[in-house]
Amino acid sequence: xxxxxxxxxxxxxxxxxxxxxxxxxxxxxxxxxxxxxxxxxxxxxxxxxxxxxxxxxxxxxxxxxxxxxxxxxxxxxxxxxxxxxxxxxxxxxxxxxxxxxxxxxxxxxxxxxxxxxxxxxxxxxxxxxxxxxxxxxxxxxxxxxxxxxxxxxxxxxxxxxxxxxxxxxxxxxxxxxxxxxxxxxxxxxxxxxxxxxxxxxxxxxxxxxxxxxxxxxxxxxxxxxxxxxxxxxxxxxxxxxxxxxxxxxxxxxxxxxxxxxxxxxxxxxxxxxxxxxxxxxxxxxxxxxxxxxxxxxxxxxxxxxxxxxxxxxxxxxxxxxxxxxxxxxxxxxxxxxxxxxxxxxxxxxxxxxxxxxxxxxxxxxxxxxxxxxxxxxxx
Amino acid sequence: xxxxxxxxxxxxxxxxxxxxxxxxxxxxxxxxxxxxxxxxxxxxxxxxxxxxxxxxxxxxxxxxxxxxxxxxxxxxxx
Amino acid sequence: xxxxxxxxxxxxxxxxxxxxxxxxxxxxxxxxxxxxxxxxxxxxxxxxxxxxxxxxxxxxxxxxxxxxxxxxxxxxxxxxxxxxxxxxxxxxxxxxxxxxxxxxxxxxxxxxxxxxxxxxxxxxxxxxxxxxxxxxxxxxxxxxxxxxxxxxxxxxxxxxxxxxxxxxxxxxxxxxxxxxxxxxxxxxxxxxxxxxxxxxxxxxxxxxxxxxxxxxxxxxxxxxxxxxxxxxxxxxxxxxxxxxxxxxxxxxxxxxxxxxxxxxxxxxxxxxxxxxxxxxxxxxxxxxxxxx
Numbered sequence: 001x002x003x004x005x006x007x008x009x010x011x012x013x014x015x016x017x018x019x020x021x022x023x024x025x026x027x028x029x030x031x032x033x034x035x036x037x038x039x040x041x042x043x044x045x046x047x048x049x050x051x052x053x054x055x056x057x058x059x060x061x062x063x064x065x066x067x068x069x070x071x072x073x074x075x076x077x078x079x080x081x082x083x084x085x086x087x088x089x090x091x092x093x094x095x096x097x098x099x100x101x102x103x104x105x106x107x108x109x110x111x112x113x114x115x116x117x118x119x120x121x122x123x124x125x126x127x128x129x130x131x132x133x134x135x136x137x138x139x140x141x142x143x144x145x146x147x148x149x150x151x152x153x154x155x156x157x158x159x160x161x162x163x164x165x166x167x168x169x170x171x172x173x174x175x176x177x178x179x180x181x182x183x184x185x186x187x188x189x190x191x192x193x194x195x196x197x198x199x200x201x202x203x204x205x206x207x208x209x210x211x212x213x214x215x216x217x218x219x220x221x222x223x224x225x226x227x228x229x230x231x232x233x234x235x236x237x238x239x240x241x242x243x244x245x246x247x248x249x250x251x252x253x254x255x256x257x258x259x260x261x262x263x264x265x266x267x268x269x270x271x272x273x274x275x276x277x278x279x280x281x282x283x284x285x286x287x288x289x290x291x292x293x294x295x296x297x298x299x300x301x302x303x304x305x306x307x308x309x310x311x312x313x314x315x316x317x318x319x320x321x322x323x324x325x326x327x328x329x330x331x332x333x334x335x336x337x338x339x340x341x342x343x344x345x346x347x348x349x350x351x352x353x354x355x356x357x358x359x360x361x362x363x364x365x366x367x368x369x370x371x372x373x374x375x376x377x378x379x
Numbered sequence: 380x381x382x383x384x385x386x387x388x389x390x391x392x393x394x395x396x397x398x399x400x401x402x403x404x405x406x407x408x409x410x411x412x413x414x415x416x417x418x419x420x421x422x423x424x425x426x427x428x429x430x431x432x433x434x435x436x437x438x439x440x441x442x443x444x445x446x447x448x449x450x451x452x453x454x455x456x457x
Numbered sequence: 458x459x460x461x462x463x464x465x466x467x468x469x470x471x472x473x474x475x476x477x478x479x480x481x482x483x484x485x486x487x488x489x490x491x492x493x494x495x496x497x498x499x500x501x502x503x504x505x506x507x508x509x510x511x512x513x514x515x516x517x518x519x520x521x522x523x524x525x526x527x528x529x530x531x532x533x534x535x536x537x538x539x540x541x542x543x544x545x546x547x548x549x550x551x552x553x554x555x556x557x558x559x560x561x562x563x564x565x566x567x568x569x570x571x572x573x574x575x576x577x578x579x580x581x582x583x584x585x586x587x588x589x590x591x592x593x594x595x596x597x598x599x600x601x602x603x604x605x606x607x608x609x610x611x612x613x614x615x616x617x618x619x620x621x622x623x624x625x626x627x628x629x630x631x632x633x634x635x636x637x638x639x640x641x642x643x644x645x646x647x648x649x650x651x652x653x654x655x656x657x658x659x660x661x662x663x664x665x666x667x668x669x670x671x672x673x674x675x676x677x678x679x680x681x682x683x684x685x686x687x688x689x690x691x692x693x694x695x696x697x698x699x700x701x702x703x704x705x706x707x708x709x710x711x712x713x714x715x716x717x718x719x720x721x722x723x724x725x726x727x728x729x730x731x732x733x734x735x736x737x738x739x740x741x742x743x744x745x746x747x748x749x
Binding site: 064 | 530538549574
């Protein structure tokens, strides 16, 4: 694609996957991920790839697992709920050191924990990229495939409803990446019968005669690999030199936050921001340094408060940390909600900056849980 | 045939599998503590024992010239 | 009776059956005495060699006692999760259309956890072969009941026999799969005696050949003994299996050349076969090539 074409985010992400060499995709329809699947189904056969509408999310991730084992670039995705179903496989795919790329077209930012803590069992981490718009999404998808192969570890692209459905004029330009080693661990049958056939496995089982990690060794091995991936941290920040108030935000909402801060700066308010680009590894150092000179740090998220935990860890008491976001969806539970609006965000930023309590969203009083008498004292 | 007695786990599946009934379980045990099959004259080289052995204990041969043995009537067809 | 020396090869004789298949790196394994699973493993590994498709073979293993064969089978292998081998096999085959892709799963794995996966894979007509080792128990975790355990069968949690009223009925997975249009070859074998083992080998051959001809989904179920899970002496394994699993999961080719064979017909055929074999034994001996 040489010229710019108007396309929705879902299509842009799908095209980015194609130019990255992705040749297998499997998924299950679920809002707002469905269009990514539709575009992959249309685009993959054009390049000799395969896209399967799997009969369940569990089977989708299983199929991607199989494709990855042959050395192909493969991906799957869903929204948070569908990814919940795939968690066991995510954990084990990480142990098997397969380079899966996962799309979360999320319904908000409430999947932060799922993405960064790993919703599955055991010790594992995925690199998580959180694009703020379609343009960055196109870069992140390509980066995801590269990082996944670089580390032989899954990488998750955290998109959302807004990203999926926003149309932008884009040219999908392939990015250049450093060369990577050949996938000599992949299987294709050619080593069968040679005495040197291969196992692609999350278990520490090797072929008879080859050295095996065993389960104990395998867990150690992955645990020692994980911290090494922290060098892939990426972050953007601005207006921090003299900031009294620092706001941390990621993804599409971050773009709104930056816009609001730009306005507030023009009005003389000393507010700065940190935008984690990788949610894992989280930019602890950048947030810590920003907090060292600030009076207060706020975490803005479209959730009940998830990233704020990482902000608190980073700040480590250097300044008070306040959660200034909230759950924000429309009545369907999916879409863009009330908090994703510059005016709302300005109000919250100013309340934080001026030391006032955060406003209640009008109309949400009736949704507020009332403590009941039998709950008032601890059991 | 040959019997790899040290790998036998004493399951005894080969005993009834043998059509001329020329296998019986030993009295001594192998290093794992299992009794193992012993061969009597009359093996036809049918390899039924090999097919039913879970522990890959047998190798089956055919004599280049047939050898004739007399076997007791009570052994046949069991 | 005199015993013969079986420690060395007899003189003036040629080997007709070797100790283990070439594709098995070691004869050693941790299966219980009397386990039927190694008998099936031998047969499909030998079949891959006989068909001369060794360097196309990719296995996808499920989780069960047989998982340890992932280390001893000299076949490129992808380890899947419990029940999830069919979807992984799908991904492998779509990327390697000319490979011989087969799954190795137990009944707990395939029919409990993974029922959805195998049915969908069969319905889609994925060009892979799913191999089921069916002993009616979750062997690896101690021998509990599975979806294929038959009424009356002993398992760890049905020690007095599966009770239909309390535990429900078994799923006859082979029969179920045969109903699906995407399934090209479906067969159920057994390893309770040498004849059954030889017959099962033919089923593996036909299933793999079906895959190599790109006909669709192929399926070989093999009834195997688990004396440990059934809480019986090892020597009684085959007869117990015949009386329980074998009476319900009927041995035979359930679907071949587009024709689905009904259970009653297969049962009658099996009975006739058994009578034929018994007649031959009574007449004095059986050549292995006749033990179909």
